[in-house]
Amino acid sequence: xxxxxxxxxxxxxxxxxxxxxxxxxxxxMARPALAxxxxxxxxxxxxxxxxxxxxxxPTLTTAVYDTWLxxxxxxxxxxxxxxxxxxxxxMVGVERFARxxxxxxxxxxxxxxxxxxxxxxxxxxxxxxxxxxxLATGFLIPFLILVNYSYHYFEQSWHDEFWQLSINSLMVAxxxxxxxxxxxxxxxxxxxxxxxxxxxxxxxxxxxxxxxPGTVLAIGVLAPLTYIDFAINDIYQWLGMKxxxxxxxxxxxxxxxxxxxxxxxxxxGSIENRYKTMSPSYDMAAMTMAQKPWQLFYRIHxxxxxxxxxxxxxxxxxxxxxxxxxxxxxxxxxxxxxxTYVFQYVSDEQLEQGALAAIVIVLVGLFPLIxxxxxxxxxxxxxxx
Amino acid sequence: MPMLxxxxxxxxxxxxxxxxxxxxxxAEGDILALLGPSGCGKTTLLRAIAGLQPTSHGQISIANTLxxxxxxxxxxxxxxxxxxxxxYALFPHLTVAQNILFGVSEKNPDLRAQRLQEMxxxxxxxxxxxxxxxxxxxxxxxxxxxxxxxxxxxxxxxLDEPFSNIDAQVRGQLICEIRQILKxxxxxxxxxxxSKDEAFAFADQLALFKAGKIVQCGRPETLYELPxxxxxxxxxxxxxxLPASIYDNYQVDxxxxxxxxxxxxxxxxxxxxxxxxxxxxxxxLGDDNSDAVISERRFLGxxxxxxxxxxxYRLQVHSEQTQxxxxxxxxLQMKAHSLVVF
Numbered sequence: 001x002x003x004x005x006x007x008x009x010x011x012x013x014x015x016x017x018x019x020x021x022x023x024x025x026x027x028x029m030a031r032p033a034l035a036x037x038x039x040x041x042x043x044x045x046x047x048x049x050x051x052x053x054x055x056x057x058p059t060l061t062t063a064v065y066d067t068w069l070x071x072x073x074x075x076x077x078x079x080x081x082x083x084x085x086x087x088x089x090x091m092v093g094v095e096r097f098a099r100x101x102x103x104x105x106x107x108x109x110x111x112x113x114x115x116x117x118x119x120x121x122x123x124x125x126x127x128x129x130x131x132x133x134x135l136a137t138g139f140l141i142p143f144l145i146l147v148n149y150s151y152h153y154f155e156q157s158w159h160d161e162f163w164q165l166s167i168n169s170l171m172v173a174x175x176x177x178x179x180x181x182x183x184x185x186x187x188x189x190x191x192x193x194x195x196x197x198x199x200x201x202x203x204x205x206x207x208x209x210x211x212x213p214g215t216v217l218a219i220g221v222l223a224p225l226t227y228i229d230f231a232i233n234d235i236y237q238w239l240g241m242k243x244x245x246x247x248x249x250x251x252x253x254x255x256x257x258x259x260x261x262x263x264x265x266x267x268x269g270s271i272e273n274r275y276k277t278m279s280p281s282y283d284m285a286a287m288t289m290a291q292k293p294w295q296l297f298y299r300i301h302x303x304x305x306x307x308x309x310x311x312x313x314x315x316x317x318x319x320x321x322x323x324x325x326x327x328x329x330x331x332x333x334x335x336x337x338x339x340t341y342v343f344q345y346v347s348d349e350q351l352e353q354g355a356l357a358a359i360v361i362v363l364v365g366l367f368p369l370i371x372x373x374x375x376x377x378x379x380x381x382x383x384x385x
Numbered sequence: 386m387p388m389l390x391x392x393x394x395x396x397x398x399x400x401x402x403x404x405x406x407x408x409x410x411x412a413e414g415d416i417l418a419l420l421g422p423s424g425c426g427k428t429t430l431l432r433a434i435a436g437l438q439p440t441s442h443g444q445i446s447i448a449n450t451l452x453x454x455x456x457x458x459x460x461x462x463x464x465x466x467x468x469x470x471x472x473y474a475l476f477p478h479l480t481v482a483q484n485i486l487f488g489v490s491e492k493n494p495d496l497r498a499q500r501l502q503e504m505x506x507x508x509x510x511x512x513x514x515x516x517x518x519x520x521x522x523x524x525x526x527x528x529x530x531x532x533x534x535x536x537x538x539x540x541x542x543x544l545d546e547p548f549s550n551i552d553a554q555v556r557g558q559l560i561c562e563i564r565q566i567l568k569x570x571x572x573x574x575x576x577x578x579x580s581k582d583e584a585f586a587f588a589d590q591l592a593l594f595k596a597g598k599i600v601q602c603g604r605p606e607t608l609y610e611l612p613x614x615x616x617x618x619x620x621x622x623x624x625x626x627l628p629a630s631i632y633d634n635y636q637v638d639x640x641x642x643x644x645x646x647x648x649x650x651x652x653x654x655x656x657x658x659x660x661x662x663x664x665x666x667x668x669x670l671g672d673d674n675s676d677a678v679i680s681e682r683r684f685l686g687x688x689x690x691x692x693x694x695x696x697x698y699r700l701q702v703h704s705e706q707t708q709x710x711x712x713x714x715x716x717l718q719m720k721a722h723s724l725v726v727f
Contacts, residue, residue, distance in 0.1 A: 195439070281474035284437050287461040288468040289488025289537050299487075303478045 018117045035098035043091040046084060047213030049325040054346055060084045061215045061325065068219065068329060078223060081216040092211050143362065149355035157356040166360060169337040172252065172327075173320035176259040177267070177313040183260065184267035184312060185305070188275055189297055193283065203268060210265035214258075218329035221258040225249050254330045259323060263316045270312030274305055311372060318365040386449070388413045388541055388573040389434065394443035394453070396426075396433055403429040405597040407443070411541075411590070414571040416564065418584035418605075420620070421594030427577045430594075431543050434575065435468050436461035448540050467534030471546040473526045475518040481505075481529050482514040488537035504532040507566055524555050531563055535570065542567065542574040548583055560586045581621050593617050610723055611651070618661050618725070625700045629660035629726055637724055640696050641677075641717055646724035661725045664690070664703040671709070672716035679713045693717065 007029075011021045049061045060083055068077040119127060150157060187203040212220070225248040233243030248254050278301075286296045324339045331340060338357045345354030389411040396404040403426045411417050419427040432438035434445060436452065436459060445453040447466065452459040475484050485504050491497050505511045508528035518526055527547060534542055547563075548556050564587055567574050578584050584591055585605050592602040593616075601613045612618035627639045634649050639660055652658060669691070680699070681692035689707040693700045693715065700717070709715060 279470075279472050279474055281470035281472055282476060284432075284435070284461075285468060285470060285474040285476075285533075286487075287437065288435050288464070288466055288539075288543075289533075290462040290465075290490070291488070292462060300476055304476075 032098045036095050039091045039095035039098065043088055043095075043211065046087050046091070047215070047325075049213075049215055049328075050343060050346075060087075061213060064215045064219060065325065065329065068222075074219070074223060074226070077219050081219045084213055084216050088211055088213065088216075092208075143359075146355045146359050146362075149352040150359055153352045153355065156353050162357070165336055165338050165341050165357060168335065169321055169339065169361075172255060172259065172337060173317045175252075175256055176263060176320045177316040179256065179260045180264045180267040180316045181271075181309050181313045183264050184271045185309070187268060188271045189301065191272075192275055192301075193293055193296070203272075206261075207265040207268055209261040210263065212262060214262065214323055214325035214327075215329065217258050217262050218326040221254055221261065221326075222249065222330065225254050225257070249330075250332055252332060252335070255327060255332075258326045258330055259320050262323065262326065263319050266315045266319065267309075267312035270308045270315065271305055274308035275301075278304060307375070311375070314368045314372065318368055321361055321364050386413060387411060388415075388448055389575070390444075390446045391430075391434075392444045394430070394433065394440055394445065396429055396438060396440045398429060398438070403597055404433065404440070407597075407599055409592060409599060409602065411573055411575065413573050414568075415589045416567060416574045416576060416587060417590040417592060418588035419575060419577045419592050419594060420581060420584045421579065422620075423579055425594040426597040427594045428545055431468075431545055431575060431577050434541075435466050435543055436464050465538075465540045467537055467539030467542045469527075469530050469534055469542070469544040469547045471549055473518075473530040473550075475526055475529055475533070477518055479517075480514065481510065481516050481518070481521070484518070484529055485514075485532045485536050487533060500536055504536045507535065508532045509562075523551050524559050527551060527559065528563075531566065535566075535572070540573070542572050544574060544576040546577055546579070548578070549580075556583075557586065563587075593620060611725055612661070615661075615727055618727075623664050623701055623703075625662040625664065625698075626659040626727075627662060627698060627700075628657070630657040631655060631726065637726060640698065644719050644724060645721075647721050648723040650724060650726060652726045656726065658726045661727065662700070662719075664701040666720050666722055667693075667700070667702045667704070668718040668720060669693070669702060669704050669706060669709060670716040670718060671713065673714050675714045675716045677715050677717050679709050679711055679715060682709070682711055 007025060008021055011025050016024065046059075047061065048059075049065065052059045053062050053065070060080055064077045064080045064084070067073050067080060183206070187206060190199050191203050209217070229246045229249050232247060233245070236243040248257075282300055283296060286300055291299065322339060324343055327337060327340050328343065331337070336344070338361050342354040342357045342361070345351060345357075387410045389409070391407055391409040394404050394407040395402070407426075407430060409417075409430075419430060421427045429438055433440050433453065434447070439458075440453050442455070443453070444451060447464060450459070451457055452464055476487065479487065482501055485501055486497055489497060489500055491500065501514065502511075505514060508531055510525060510528055510532070513521065513525065518529065521529065527550075548560060551559055560583060576584075576587055578587075588605065590603065591605045591608050592599045593608060594600070595616055601608055601617045608617055609621050612621065615624075618624050627641065629637045629639045631650055631652050631654050632638050632643060633654060636643055636645050637650060637660060644660070665688075677693050677695040679691050680694045681690075683690040684707060688703050688705050689709070691702045691704060691709065693702050695717065702717075
C-alpha cells in the first residue's frame with residue numbers, strides 16, 4: 001500500500017517519533033490493506049490442497065478430492081465444493097469491502113515516494129535479521145534442501161520421463177497462456193469500445209474465476225463436460241455409429257478449460273491496467289480519422305498492449321506450471337506433468353526423487369518474476385521521470 | 386453556405402440531460418468558440434458533432450449533410466471532421482510522421498511524402514518527423530496534433546480545450562499561430578474553452594453556454610458590449626451595477642447622475658432596473674469636493690484596480706492613472722459607450 005510521505009513528514013514536524021508515526025499513522029492507514037491481505041491469505045488457505053494433504057489434515061479440499069477420485073461420487077464432491085465456495089465468496093466480499101475503504105484511505109496520495117527512517121545500532125540488526133529470517137525460512141532453506149536432494153538423487157530423477165513431464169507442463173502452460181491472453185483481448189476490447197453497460201458483464205464474470213479454488217473449479221468443469229461427453233456419445237449411438245469416447249474429459253481439453261477459467265483473470269488484469277492508462281481520446285481521434293473498430297484495435301490498441309499481453313501471458317504461464325489440484329482431478333489417464341509428478345513422490349514419502357522437478361517449477365517461475373519486477377520498476381521510473 | 390447547422394439538439398449522458406435545445410450555425414471559414422464553465426455541456430456538444438456522443442433529439446448537419454436526426458446517425462468515421470484533444474491524443478508508439486499520416490488514405494508513397502512535408506512546413510516542425518511524441522514539448526505535440534487533423538483534410542475541425550495544457554508563456558503565441566494556419570486554409574473550426582481570454586484571442590464567433598443551452602451567440606465584441614443578461618456580462622468581464630431608470634431612448638438616470646448611451650437603450654422609457662458598468666468604462670478625476678472616495682487600491686502593472694465608494698455603492702474601477710492613493714476624493718466620469726440596462 002502506498003502512503004504519502006508528506007503525511008509522515010507532517011507528523012515528524014509535529015514532533016511525532018518513529019514509533020508514534022507507526023502506531024498513529026501508518027498502521028491505521030494500512031488497516032484496509034491488512035484486511036485485504038488477511039482475506040486473500042484465508043482464501044488461499046481454504047483453497048490449498050497439497051500442503052494439507054501431505055500433512056494428512058482432513059479439510060474440505062482433500063474431502064472433495066477423495067470423494068471424487070476415491071469414491072467416484074461427482075455429486076457428493078460437487079456438494080462439498082459448494083461449501084468451499086461459500087467460504088470463498090465470504091472472503092471475496094470481505095476483500096472487496098476492504099478495498100473500497102482502501103480507495104478512500106488513499107485519496108489524495110499524490111506523491112507516494114518513500115519516507116525512510118534511518119535505523120541504527122541493535123534496531124538495525126533486529127529488523128535486518130527478521131526480514132532475512134522470513135526470506136530464509138520461506139524460500140532459501142527449503143530451496144537449498146531441494147537442491148541438495150536433487151544433487152544426491154540426480155541419477156534416479158534424470159530420466160526420459162522427466163523430459164516428457166517438462167514438455168507436458170510447458171505445453172499446457174503455453175496453450176493456457178495464449179488462450180487466456182486472446183480471451184482477455186477480446187473481452188477488454190469489447191469493454192473498451194462498447195457503449196453498453198451490459199457488455200462489462202462477461203469480463204467481470206470471467207474475472208471471478210481466479211477466486212475459485214482449483215479443486216472446486218475442477219469439479220465445476222468436470223460436471224458439465226461429463227454431461228456433454230455422454231450426450232455426444234448418445235447421439236452417435238442414436239445414429240448407429242460408434243461414439244468418439246470421452247472427447248473432453250478424456251483429453252487435455254478439460255485441463256485447458258479449467259486452467260483458462262482460473263487464470264484468465266490474471267491476463268485480464270494485466271491488459272485492463274494497460275487500457276486504463278490509454279487515453280480515451282486515442283480511440284476518438286482514430287474514429288474521427290475514419291478508422292473502423294478493427295483498425296482501431298489493430299493499429300492502436302494492439303501495439304500499445306504488446307507488453308501487457310506478454311506480462312499477462314507470463315504470469316498465467318507461471319501459475320499454470322504450479323497449479324496442482326485441478327491438474328490432479330482433470331488430467332487424462334496416463335498424463336503427468338511436473339506438478340502432479342512432484343505430488344505423487346511427495347505422497348509416497350519419496351520427496352528426494354521429486355526434488356528435481358520441484359526445482360524446475362520454482363526456476364521457471366523465478367526467472368520471469370525477476371524480469372517482471374524489473375519491468376515494473378522500469379515502468380515506475382518511466383511514469384515518474 | 387453554413388458549414389454546420391444544429392437545430393434544437395438534446396442529449397443525455399448517463400441519465401443526466403446535458404444538452405437541452407442547442408441551436409447553432411457556423412459559416413464556412415469561421416472559427417467559433419464554445420465558452421462556458423466546466424460541466425455546462427460544451428464538450429458534449431463537440432463530441433455530438435463528431436458523432437462520438439449519442440443525441441436524443443434534434444438535428445446536426447455538416448456541409449448540408451444531415452448527420453444526426455431521429456433515426457439518422459452518421460458514424461464518426463464518415464463525418465470528415467477532425468478533432469484536437471486536450472491531451473493531444475498522439476499515438477505514443479508512432480513517430481511524428483506516422484501520426485500525421487495516420488488518417489491519410491492516399492496510397493501513393495510520393496503523394497504521402499508530399500502531404501507530410503506540407504503539413505510539417507505548415508506547423509513548422511520540419512526535421513522532427515522521426516521523433517516520438519514523448520520527445521516533444523507540449524506546444525510541439527499540439528502542433529503535431531493539428532497537422533494530423535489537417536492532413537486528414539477535414540471539412541470541419543473540432544478543438545477540445547486545445548490550449549489548457551500549454552504553458553502560459555507560449556500559449557498566446559500558439560493561439561495566434563494556429564489561428565493563422567486555420568485562416569490560411571479557410572478551415573471552419575469549433576473550439577471549446579472555459580477561458581474567455583482564449584476565446585477572444587482565437588475565435589470569430591462566440592457562443593456562451595450555460596447548463597446545456599447557448600445563452601448568447603455572436604461576435605465577441607457584441608457579447609462583451611451588449612450582453613443579453615447578467616450571466617453573459619459577468620462571464621466575460623468584471624462588472625458594476627447601479628440602479629437606473631430609463632429617461633429617454635439614449636439617457637438613463639442613476640445615483641451618480643444622468644448618463645448617455647452611444648446607441649439606443651435596450652429597455653423602454655421609464656423602465657427601472659440596473660445599469661451595467663465595466664470597471665474600465667470610468668475615468669477618475671481628482672476632486673476634493675466629490676463624495677466619491679478611493680477605499681482600496683491594487684497596483685497591477687499597466688493599470689490600477691481601485692474600489693471607489695460613492696453613496697452606499699462600491700464600484701470597481703480600472704484606471705491607467707496610478708497616482709491616486711487611498712482616501713483620495715475623486716470625480717467619476719463615464720467614457721462614451723453603449724449602455725446596457727437589465
